Amino acid sequence: MIVRRSVPQDQDAVWEILEPVIRAGETYALARDLTRDDALSYWYDPGKRTFVAEEDGRVVGTYYLRANQAGGGDHVCNCGYVTRHDVRGRGVARQMCRHSLSEAAGAGFRAMQYNCVVSTNTGAIRLWKDLGFEIVGTLPGAFHHPTLGDVDAYVMYRRL
Numbered sequence: 001m002i003v004r005r006s007v008p009q010d011q012d013a014v015w016e017i018l019e020p021v022i023r024a025g026e027t028y029a030l031a032r033d034l035t036r037d038d039a040l041s042y043w044y045d046p047g048k049r050t051f052v053a054e055e056d057g058r059v060v061g062t063y064y065l066r067a068n069q070a071g072g073g074d075h076v077c078n079c080g081y082v083t084r085h086d087v088r089g090r091g092v093a094r095q096m097c098r099h100s101l102s103e104a105a106g107a108g109f110r111a112m113q114y115n116c117v118v119s120t121n122t123g124a125i126r127l128w129k130d131l132g133f134e135i136v137g138t139l140p141g142a143f144h145h146p147t148l149g150d151v152d153a154y155v156m157y158r159r160l
Helices: 008-024 036-043 092-106 122-130
Strands: 002-005 049-055 058-067 076-083 111-118 134-145 149-159
Touching (some): 008 036, 008 049, 008 076, 049 092, 058 092, 076 092, 092 111, 092 122, 111 122, 122 134, 122 149
Antiparallel strands (some): 002 049, 049 058, 058 076, 111 149, 134 149
16 A cells, blocks of 8 residues: 555545545534535645555545644644545554654654544544544534534644
8 A cells, every 4th residue: 555645636536535424424523515526625725735545556545734723833733534434444544644644744743633533433543542642632522423412522632
């Protein structure tokens, strides 16, 4: 598997990965009825660097990297990751996260922060902790899960 910078030709594959996650509404604070164009505009925002994970020529995951804040907070970055549903559990997210840590350090960021990790997303939480992230804050009831109602969200952080 390789992780590389995304090119415009990847957008159809990226949408195929993003759409089911957006529609499910269980892990990202995005409108569940977000259009393809709006979702891709969000994922490929000019302030973000977007990457894809590729296996045997097929895009199996995607992530973005951006500054978490402007000005005095621009030394901390933020990322979002999504993996194709049919390859979950095979290390794609782990490889993308490792890649993002390297890219972030190379870009001069000194830390990485995840702003809204949904508490019910236990697989992601376990992975991020395994890769050195800590829960530094709990936002009580900050995420409205479509079946569970209001659940906590975590802020997770790691120095680079």
